[in-house]
Amino acid sequence: MSAEDEVTTPTNFIRNIIQNDLDSGKHNTVQTRFPPEPNGYLHIGHAKSICLNFGIAEDFKGQCNLRFDDTNPEKEDIEYVNAIIDDVKWLGFKWRGLHHSSDYFQQLYDYAIELIKQGKAYVDSLSAEEMREYRGTLKAPGKESPDRNRSIEENLDLFSRMRAGEFKDGEYLLRAKIDMGSPNLNMRDPALYRIKHAHHQRTGDEWPIYPMYDYTHCISDAIENITHSLCTLEFEDHRPLYDWVLDEVKTACHPQQIEFARLQLKYTITSKRKLNQLVTEGHVSGWDDPRMPTISGLRRRGYTPTSIRDFCDRIGVTKKDSFIEVAVLENSIREDLNEHAMRVMGVLKPLKVTIENYPEDQSEVLVAQNHPQNPEMGTRNISFSKVIYIERDDFLEDAPKKFFRLSVGREVRLRYAYYITCTDFVKDDSGEVVELICQYDPETKGGSSPDGRKVKGTIHWVSAEHAVDASVNLYDRLFTHPNPAATGDFTEHLNPDSLNALTTCKLEASLADTSTSIHYQFERTGYFVRDDKAKSLTFNRTVTLRDTWAKLDKQNQ
RNA sequence: UGGGGAAUCGUCUAGUGGUAGGACUGCGGACUCUGACUCCGCCAACCAAGGUUCAAAUCCUUGUUCCCCAGCCA
Numbered sequence: 001m002s003a004e005d006e007v008t009t010p011t012n013f014i015r016n017i018i019q020n021d022l023d024s025g026k027h028n029t030v031q032t033r034f035p036p037e038p039n040g041y042l043h044i045g046h047a048k049s050i051c052l053n054f055g056i057a058e059d060f061k062g063q064c065n066l067r068f069d070d071t072n073p074e075k076e077d078i079e080y081v082n083a084i085i086d087d088v089k090w091l092g093f094k095w096r097g098l099h100h101s102s103d104y105f106q107q108l109y110d111y112a113i114e115l116i117k118q119g120k121a122y123v124d125s126l127s128a129e130e131m132r133e134y135r136g137t138l139k140a141p142g143k144e145s146p147d148r149n150r151s152i153e154e155n156l157d158l159f160s161r162m163r164a165g166e167f168k169d170g171e172y173l174l175r176a177k178i179d180m181g182s183p184n185l186n187m188r189d190p191a192l193y194r195i196k197h198a199h200h201q202r203t204g205d206e207w208p209i210y211p212m213y214d215y216t217h218c219i220s221d222a223i224e225n226i227t228h229s230l231c232t233l234e235f236e237d238h239r240p241l242y243d244w245v246l247d248e249v250k251t252a253c254h255p256q257q258i259e260f261a262r263l264q265l266k267y268t269i270t271s272k273r274k275l276n277q278l279v280t281e282g283h284v285s286g287w288d289d290p291r292m293p294t295i296s297g298l299r300r301r302g303y304t305p306t307s308i309r310d311f312c313d314r315i316g317v318t319k320k321d322s323f324i325e326v327a328v329l330e331n332s333i334r335e336d337l338n339e340h341a342m343r344v345m346g347v348l349k350p351l352k353v354t355i356e357n358y359p360e361d362q363s364e365v366l367v368a369q370n371h372p373q374n375p376e377m378g379t380r381n382i383s384f385s386k387v388i389y390i391e392r393d394d395f396l397e398d399a400p401k402k403f404f405r406l407s408v409g410r411e412v413r414l415r416y417a418y419y420i421t422c423t424d425f426v427k428d429d430s431g432e433v434v435e436l437i438c439q440y441d442p443e444t445k446g447g448s449s450p451d452g453r454k455v456k457g458t459i460h461w462v463s464a465e466h467a468v469d470a471s472v473n474l475y476d477r478l479f480t481h482p483n484p485a486a487t488g489d490f491t492e493h494l495n496p497d498s499l500n501a502l503t504t505c506k507l508e509a510s511l512a513d514t515s516t517s518i519h520y521q522f523e524r525t526g527y528f529v530r531d532d533k534a535k536s537l538t539f540n541r542t543v544t545l546r547d548t549w550a551k552l553d554k555q556n557q
Numbered sequence: 558u559g560g561g562g563a564a565u566c567g568u569c570u571a572g573u574g575g576u577a578g579g580a581c582u583g584c585g586g587a588c589u590c591u592g593a594c595u596c597c598g599c600c601a602a603c604c605a606a607g608g609u610u611c612a613a614a615u616c617c618u619u620g621u622u623c624c625c626c627a628g629c630c631a
Contacts, residue, residue, distance in 0.1 A: 010570080010579090037631050072630060128629055135627055139559045142627090173629055183560040185627050194629035213631050237561055237626050259562085261624095266568085272631095314580065316570050318563090321624050325568050328581050338594060345591095373594070404592070413590055447590045458590045523591045549592040 009055055012317035014258055018060060018228055021256075030062030031227045034088070034095075035217070037069045038080035038201075040272035041287040041294045042087045044308070044329075045263040051312035052260070053230055054093040063096035065224055070102050071216050073200035081201070083287070087295040092305045097224065101216050102202045104223055108211045109163065111219060111249045112174060112192060116155045120248050121192060122148055123158040124173045131173075134180070135188050141181035142188045148177065162195055165208035169195050176215075178244065186241045190214055218242040222251035229255040232262040233319060263315065264323045267477040268293045269485050283494055284478075290531075290540050291478045291498050301475065302519060302529035302542030304340075307333040326477065330543050337519055337527045337542065342370050342377065345415065345460040346507040346522040346539075348472055350389035352464065353436045355420060358386040363465065366446070368416040382508055383466040384417050389506045391525075394459045395422070395436055402552070404457035406436065412457040415523065419444040419455055460523050467506035470537040472528065474500040505539075512537065521545070 021027045032053040036046060057064035066088055070076050088095070115121035124147045126134060136142030150158075162172055174193035182188055192215045197208050218241075221229045229242075236259045246254045262270070269275060270293060278284050278292070287294050290301035298308065311332040315324050345368075363385040371377040390406070399407035406412055411421040424437040443450050447458075481493035511520070516530045519542070526544040530537075 012570090035631095039631080069631065075630075131629075132627070137559085137627060141559090170629065175629095185560080188627085191629050196629080210629095212629075217631085233562070234625055235631090239561090261563085314569075316580095318570075320563055320569095322569065325581070328569070331581060334593095343591080343593095369590095372589095372591075402592095415590060455590085457592080460591075521591085521593080524593070525591090545591075545593050547592070552592085 009059060009313050010316060012260075013319070014052070014228070014230060014260060014317055015056060015059075017256075017258060018056060021227070022060065027227045029227070030057060030060040031065070031096075031225050032057050032062065032230060033065040033067050033221065033224060033226050035067045035069045035101075035220075036084055037072070037075070038077065038084060039072070039075040040080060040276055041083050041296055043270050043272070043275060043295065044265060044268070044293045044298065044311075045270040046087075047091065047295060047308050048263040048312050048315065048317075049230070049232075050088060050091060050093060051309055052317055054088075054095075055309075055312075056228075056230075057096075062227075064093070065097045065099055065226075066095040067097075067099040067101065067220060067224070069213070069217065069220075070100050070200070070202065071210050071213060073196070073198045073210065076201055078201045083296065087299075090295065090299060090305060091308060099220070099224065100202055101211075101220050102200060104216070104220055105203060105207055105211070107223065108216060108219055112159065112211075112215075113156065115176070115192075115248060116159060116174075117152060118248065119152060119177065121155070121174055121176050122150050123155050123162070124148070124175045124189075125171065126173070128170065131191075135185065136180070138185070144180050145175075145189070148189070159193075162193065162209050163207075165197070167195055169197055171195060174209075176241075176244070176248075178241075184237055184240055186214065186238050187244070190241060214238055214241050215245055218245050218255070218257075219249065219251065221255040222246055222253045225253050226255040229257045231257060231259055233259050233321075234262075235259055259319065260317050261319055261321055264321070264483075265293065265329070266323050266325055266482045267479050267484070268326070269479070269490060271485060274485065274490060277491070278478075281491070283491060288533075290473065291475050300516075300529075300531065300533070301540055302337075302527060303333050304336050304519070307336040310336065323483065333527070333543050334546070337521065339374075341519040341521040341527055343368075343372065343521050343523050344380075344508055344511060345382070345462055346470070346472070346505060346511065346520075346525070346528070347389045347391055347460065347462050347467075348474075348502055348505050348522075348525060349392040350504065350506045351392045351395055351436065352434065353388050353390050353420070353438055353461070355386050355388070355438050355440045356423070357439050360386060362386065363463065366416050380510055382416065382510075383463045384414075385463045385465045387464040388414070388461045389464055389467065390414075390436075390459055390461045395425070395433065397425070397433065400556075405459055406438075406457075410457075411455055412459050413444070413447050413455045414461045415458050416447055417445070417461065418442070418447070419449060460525075462506045462508050464506070466509050468509055468512040468537060470505045470507045470511065470539060471534065472502045472505045472539045472541065473531065474502065474541045476500070507537075507539075511539075 034053045054064045175189045288296035365381045394405040406422045418440040420438040420440045426435040480495045484490040484493045527542040528539040
């Protein structure tokens with residue numbers, strides 16, 4: 001592999017900024033951070049941020065921290081902390097430090113006192129509703145609170161009593177003294193600390209007051225010596241406040257906040273609140289339901305870390321609002337799985353086939369390749385016998401000319417086995433075909449004929465006697481609308497067919513004992529992975545194979 | 558004129574005054590013991606109008622459209 005052929009992460013405007021900062025000597029190292037709030041599970045949108053932050057740290061030989069932005073205890077939970085740690089690890093990234101904003105509560109408090117002493121912050125007794133009135137509107141300036149010119153001594157006293165827990169929730173608020181007339185609402189004396197008598201998953205009941213995001217985030221970044229603080233577009237308006245706080249508290253380090261567009265995927269929801277709703281209302285089985293765009297859902301679905309990181313590389317990083325097509329994600333997983341997945345045979349919708357001229361009590365062992373393009377993956381044995389199952393879709397009573405599968409009088413190859421020709425079929429009372437009668441050609445063992453005759457179709461099969469019973473979950477998109485979040489009630493657009501649970505599948509014997517870490521391609525049907533949450537042997541379909549026949553078939557209809 | 562952002566193939570994305578390139582999708586075809594994979598080919602874009610220039614996606618002007626902001630959420 002030459003240097004040019006090496007797979008490299010495409011550059012983007014943020015990497016350009018960082019490269020410039022390195023070249024100019026503004027920084028001689030790079031420090032980033034991924035700062036989730038532990039109030040839900042990570043989803044594919046977070047993966048973009050993770051890949052960006054950790055990827056930049058890796059590529060510029062810097063470091064990236066994992067920091068839990070845990071300043072709102074009522075919404076946060078240790079369950080989420082642990083899930084997030086698992087997900088980041090699973091994606092394959094290593095953090096320099098694992099921190100919590102709550103680690104800095106004391107420093108944050110001390111800085112707040114400094115702000116008060118400088119006359120840059122004051123304790124306000126306005127109610128939430130009054131605050132809203134005083135804030136003004138998008139077009140009209142706000143007006144100053146009567147408490148705005150409270151004396152420094154009084155502010156200090158009140159703030160220390162807030163901290164001591166003397167007041168009820170909402171009674172007082174610490175606010176920055178900036179500019180009630182600012183066209184940027186975030187600068188109209190934003191809240192710094194609110195009173196919240198809530199139990200925190202890490203600090204317990206130690207703090208009755210909690211710092212706000214805008215105050216906490218920038219200082220936490222500074223404490224960790226972050227050089228580039230990457231966040232999503234909606235925080236652009238917060239950047240002046242980010243800078244204001246750091247300027248006023250005079251931290252030695254002043255990180256640069258840079259905003260990029262959050263990931264939006266068609267037919268998908270990426271909002272923790274809405275994902276949470278799907279879980280609590282029972283539309284899915286949990287945060288890790290394989291239809292969920294969560295990291296844990298994707299993992300259970302059979303997506304690999306490689307595929308998700310590849311996806312994140314492909315979609316790029318810009319400031320432009322955009323919607324990525326699902327096909328891009330599917331392409332990433334197909335590419336990875338095509339290269340690495342073990343090939344096996346599994347019949348999803350079985351149709352019994354009796355091979356009339358095959359000896360009754362005979363069975364034989366055939367050798368199958370585990371990967372057609374990669375002999376190093378070895379071979380395995382599969383059993384053949386008189387009665388087998390094939391895919392229901394592989395037989396058509398009235399088959400069109402281009403249907404290279406079974407129909408009466410047509411010959412196909414059974415993968416790695418023999419050529420068979422269908423001679424007859426059996427229907428049940430309802431008219432459904434329930435069994436095929438076929439003849440096999442003993443000369444074609446292994447799948448080729450001595451006379452060199454061509455057989456266009458090759459189908460997969462399993463021996464009835466040797467097959468294992470299994471359930472297989474076929475998944476389709478969760479929503480029928482390309483942008484469900486933009487509709488009134490997104491649950492109205494749930495796809496009723498997002499899960500097709502098959503319970504009568506017949507798989508080759510080697511699948512009886514497997515783990516969730518092994519990815520399979522069921523030849524001709526798709527990629528699958530074991531679901532160990534199910535009681536019985538169950539596989540989840542990660543993604544289908546590309547299917548040009550299905551496409552042709554659809555066009556003809 | 559409230560403030561802050563963004564506009565390039567169907568969808569993402571390069572481009573930073575000098576041949577608009579790549580990926581995904583789509584459409585053809587070759588190959589094939591997976592209608593998979595692989596390979597080959599094709600279709601397809603600079604928001605608009607002016608201006609500067611030998612030369613504009615890029616610089617200037619004026620518009621247009623879209624996104625974000627009025628939590629004691631992050």
